[in-house]
Every structure is written in structure tokens, then in C-alpha cells.
Amino acid sequence: MASNLWLDFWSATLLIASVSFVVLSGYIVGKGYFELRAMLRRLHRN
């Protein structure tokens, strides 16, 4: 019974971890491209 509760907890944690990993990775890769480009331009100007 206790194992079932722990398993439910770990399953929910894994689900949250997987979804947040994929969604947030997509976001930072998309926005990171523009940040990288801006950073290189700034360094080039200096």
C-alpha cells in the first residue's frame, strides 16, 4: 500500500519532469537563438 503511494508520487514527478523538460527546452532554444545573435553582434561591435 505504502509502495503504491510512493509509486504514484514518483509517477507524477516523472510526468512533471518530462513535460517541463520538453516545453522549457523548446522555449529556451527558440529564444536563446535571438539572445545568441544579439550577444555576438554586441561583442563584434566592441
Place this chain on the structure above:
Amino acid sequence: MSFSFVDWSILTVYLFLVFYLGILGRKYIKKSADFLVANRTVGPCMGTISLLGAEIGILSFAYFAEMGFLYGYTAFVAGLIPPAVYFFLGKTGFVIKRFCELELVTVPQYFEKRYGRNVRILTGILMAVGGVLNFGVFPIIEATFLNILTGIPQAYIIGTMSFLLTMVLLYTALGGMISVLLTSYVQYIVKVMGMILISLYCFDIVGWSRMVEAVTNRMGESGFNPFKHPSFGVSFILWQVLSWLAALTTWAPVVARLFSSENAEVGQKVFRWTGWLFLGRSMLPFIWGIAALAYVGTAKVIAIQAMPLFLKDILPTGIKGLIVAAMLAASMSTNSSYLLAWSSVISQDVVIPLMRRPVSAKMDLIINQITVVVLAVFIIVWGLFYVIPGATYFYLFMTANIFLAGTFWALVGGLYWRRAHRIGAYSSLILGASCTLFYFFIPNPQEWSSFIGMASYVLAFVGMVAGSLVGTAPRSLIHVAAGPRES
């Protein structure tokens, strides 16, 4: 050989792309600040990507999967601690906010301002020893992993690893942090794709119910409940919380990212986002380890080799090439970040302060680049000849512990306690390091890891408080305590 022509082609194209980007970073380098912290121009997304680039590697995949294989779902508790600490630091700004505002390059640099040059040098030496011993085992673990996955004989993979490290070395030595950022970006994309693919294959080939069944049959309740497992008691959790607090505020590869941030708010945001992503960083490899347990079983398998053996069996042609590219991406971005971070500690906090005279910007850059080369040669040699005593996970935490415990309390004291004194900092650093050294000389060291780890933090804390109180006590009090002088 389990690697096909298609797999090799994917890998070769990827390696050329990464090398080209690494070399490209060179044209943006004009001074030391560009080289070490990209002249503090890094925004939150690139900061997060580069931080994850440093902290997700073949090594982290290997030891997390090993934990999943050995401890089942109970291992998940070790994955919850770092995100919680990241959130705490990102939300409160504890330590990191003041650090960003001070515009420093390394932690020991702060110690020089707060406690004096000799404390900086001692910290630099302890950091260099702990960090280099920690980093020194990366290539051999990665070589073994790639050896299994590609089917290349061990003798050749060592040569391959030397070649890869040389490539990393070239673009790190030439382009510094800017090369690391450029390559980290591409490597992160490949790495995330690889992690998602492996996880999907785990669920497709093995399935959730078979994983649960394997853990239940082999471990019973201790495979699910961390409080029922002897290795994951309350002391483990406390030690890990302290270790992560210390690591995220003093660990050179992490702190280098923080110092590259535009400002303190960006630094805090990077920590909050990284916290979320760190959940996936550990949880997904745990599942790969559990899937390996269900698939290959425990008979005649070394725990750390179970996951690559499992992947070698289940991945089809083409996908295997992509996965190895992802693994190499992970490995190269980790190695380049660690190479840069530890070499900057050695050059900025040990070599240059010991020269005891100001150096020109050009000489500063040359010293940085020479240190990177020397460090790379050392870790290849160390990896080839050193054998890890016991489990990898504990070895890594203990080598880090050589400086983490003492540096953490000296740092917190320096930032938040007016009476913090250099005697306290010395005591904290020496007690924290000497307590940790027991790990390397006792039999069955991993069984004592939690105890030694906790003891080193307690002793370092006592050393910091007692040393500072002695150092700041009025002279008359010290004379009274020492007794009357003979005339």
C-alpha cells in the same frame, strides 16, 4: 561492430559542425573578460543552456542510470534535491545576488577582497585539487560508455577520447566562453533530442509495468520508499541539501555561468529555469537505468554499464548514430565548460596571485590558455591510470567536498556576517578538506560518505565561527584567556 555506416556519417557531420562553431568563437575574443565570462553579455536563455551544457553529460547520464539500476524509484529522491535548491537560490537570491552585484570572475577572487590574498590562494589550491580530481575521471567513464555503445575496442576508444578532448581543447583554448556558448547551443538541441528519443524507446521496448515489476521483485518496498532504504535516510538528504547549496554557490563551472550573466536578476532567473530542467536531467536517466534493470537483469552486469548495454541492444541504425552524437554533445559541452572553469581557477587564483606582481592583459590571456592545455593533458593521463574506489556517485561528491564544505561557510560568513575573519576562513577550509580526506583512505568508503560529508560541513562551520570569534576578539580578552605573561 554495432555501429553502421549511416551512424558514422551522422556522427562525422555533427563533429565537423561543432568544431567549426568552436573555432568561430575565436574572432570575438579581445580580452580576458571576453575569454572567461563572455564580457558579461549572457542573457537568461543562453545562460540556462550553457549551465545545462556543463551539467548534463555522459557522466551524469551514467551515474543517474546506475542509481536507477541499483536503487529503483527510490533514487528519484536524489533527483528532487538539486531542483529544490536551485528554486530556493533563484527565488531568494541567497548568495548569488550579492555575487552578481560584485562583478567577480571567481569565488576565490571574492575571498581575496574579504579575507586577504593567502585565503584566496588556499581556496584556489583546494578548488583546483578537488575540481581536477573530480574532472579527471570523466574521460575514462565516457570512454567506457562509448565503447559499449559503438562496439569499438577499448584501446581505440581511449585514442578517440584523446582526439575529442583535443578538439574541445582547441576551441576552448582559442575561443573561451564564447566558443563554449556557441557550441553549447547546438549541443543542447542534439542532447535534448537524444534524451527524448531514449526515453521513448525505454517506454516502447520495456514499458512502465515491466519496470515497476522488476523493481518490486528485486527490491520490494525499499525500491520505492526512500526512508526504507539504508543509503537514502535523513542524513543522506541533509548532506545532499548542504552539498547542493555549496555546489551551486561555489562550484566553478556553475559560478562561471552566473558571472557571465548580464545582472543579478538574469542570474536568478537562470537558476529558477535550470531548477525545472534539472528535474528532467536526473529523472529521465533514472528511468533508463530502471528500464535497463528490467531488460538486462542484474546477472553478471556492472551497474554503470547496464544502461549502455541496454541501449546498444534496443536502438536501431541511424537512431544509434544520433544518440551517440547526443552523448558526445553532452560530453563535449561538459568537458569544455569544466576545462574552462577549472583552468580559470588555477590561472586566476593560484598562478597569477603567486606571481605577486601585476600582469598585462595579454600575459593574463596567455596564462589562461596555457593552463587549459596543461589541464587537458593531465586529465587524459589521470583518466587512463586512476581506478575509482567504489561507486562513481560518491567519488564525485567526495572529491568536490574537498573544497565545498569549507568554501561554502567561508563564503556565507563573508557575505552575511560582519565578524567573519580570515582565521575563521582558514579553519573552515582546512577542517572541511581534512575531514573529507578520510574518504580516500578508509575501506568501503561509500558506506561512510553521508557521515563524512555531514561531519565535514559541521566541522567547517564550527571552524568558521570559532576562528572568526578568536580573530575578532578584543586583544585584552585574548591576553586574559592566555594567562598572565612572564616578565
